[in-house]
Amino acid sequence: MTNLDFQEILDGLSRGETPRLTRTLEGRSYTRVFLPENRLILLGGGHIAQPLCAMAAMLDFAVTVVDDRITFANSERFPRAAQVVCNSFGKAIAGLQVRAGDYVCVITRGHRWDGECLRQLLSGTFPTYLGMIGSRRRVKGLLDLLAEEGFDAEKLARIHAPIGLAINAQTPAEIAVSICAELVAHRRAYVRKDRDITLDQTNTDYTMLRFLAESTGPKACALVLSSTGSTPVKSGAIMGIDYLGRGYGTIGGGCSEAAVMSRARKLMGTGGSCLVEVDMTNEVAESEGMVCGGTMRVLLEDVSRIK
Numbered sequence: 001m002t003n004l005d006f007q008e009i010l011d012g013l014s015r016g017e018t019p020r021l022t023r024t025l026e027g028r029s030y031t032r033v034f035l036p037e038n039r040l041i042l043l044g045g046g047h048i049a050q051p052l053c054a055m056a057a058m059l060d061f062a063v064t065v066v067d068d069r070i071t072f073a074n075s076e077r078f079p080r081a082a083q084v085v086c087n088s089f090g091k092a093i094a095g096l097q098v099r100a101g102d103y104v105c106v107i108t109r110g111h112r113w114d115g116e117c118l119r120q121l122l123s124g125t126f127p128t129y130l131g132m133i134g135s136r137r138r139v140k141g142l143l144d145l146l147a148e149e150g151f152d153a154e155k156l157a158r159i160h161a162p163i164g165l166a167i168n169a170q171t172p173a174e175i176a177v178s179i180c181a182e183l184v185a186h187r188r189a190y191v192r193k194d195r196d197i198t199l200d201q202t203n204t205d206y207t208m209l210r211f212l213a214e215s216t217g218p219k220a221c222a223l224v225l226s227s228t229g230s231t232p233v234k235s236g237a238i239m240g241i242d243y244l245g246r247g248y249g250t251i252g253g254g255c256s257e258a259a260v261m262s263r264a265r266k267l268m269g270t271g272g273s274c275l276v277e278v279d280m281t282n283e284v285a286e287s288e289g290m291v292c293g294g295t296m297r298v299l300l301e302d303v304s305r306i307k
Helices: 003-014 049-058 089-096 111-123 136-148 153-157 172-193 206-214 254-267 283-287
Strands: 020-025 028-033 038-043 061-067 083-086 103-106 129-132 219-228 238-242 247-249 273-279 295-302
Touching: 003 206, 020 219, 028 219, 038 049, 038 089, 049 061, 049 172, 061 089, 083 089, 089 111, 103 111, 103 172, 111 129, 111 136, 129 172, 136 153, 206 219, 206 238, 206 247, 219 254, 238 254, 254 273, 254 295
Parallel strands: 038 061, 038 103, 061 083, 103 129
Antiparallel strands: 020 028, 219 238, 219 295, 238 247, 273 295
């Protein structure tokens, strides 16, 4: 593994690609997929949009918030948003040029604006996820109206409506949780289809990647190849480690991560690699009060870059 590997991953992500990093050990290939940051467009900047924007940003979505009211569409209200657009919904959707890989939530303040958004979205490129908020009666009435207007029945059937998983959510924050859960379920469907050749975790930590690609001096990379039982992370978790023992990303924290980091510091500058077995089922783990009780196999590689 080299700095170039990680620079190529960053470059691929910037182009909207899905870079892969593959390692072969003991006759088996391990492929770590890095999913590009998905754009999530929130059409409506009301009270549900605020917690939804914050939670989705934590889940590695690049959130764009749209509303036609300046008091609702501003960066002070949405500090975690990548973009805030104040314009009519129709003009905003046209300007954003919705892509097939986008996620879109229609959470406007009323039936009229929901219809305006859906008519425009259904007439263009259909996003990978399209959800609309509303009661079952209201949702059915609008979808029936759109069907009567001649919109594609197959596209209408793909709309997640009412939006979110059924968790009996009541408050804006709880509704945001239900929507985020559905977004993650949709995103992870891709990973499950590809699971025979990929490691489980596919999230992209840009801080970690930039450290591995750009920083000079001694450093190492830790990649979880497999995990069994109850572990804090799954296969595919990745972390960069510098010569001071600081971590970028995580492979679970606690004494198990500390042990891997200690081993990594000894490896730095050697140009070598090694496999580390992390056992959280033994007496030491129990005495430390660790809540997990599984095992992990971690690949450590020296990726030092000395000027």
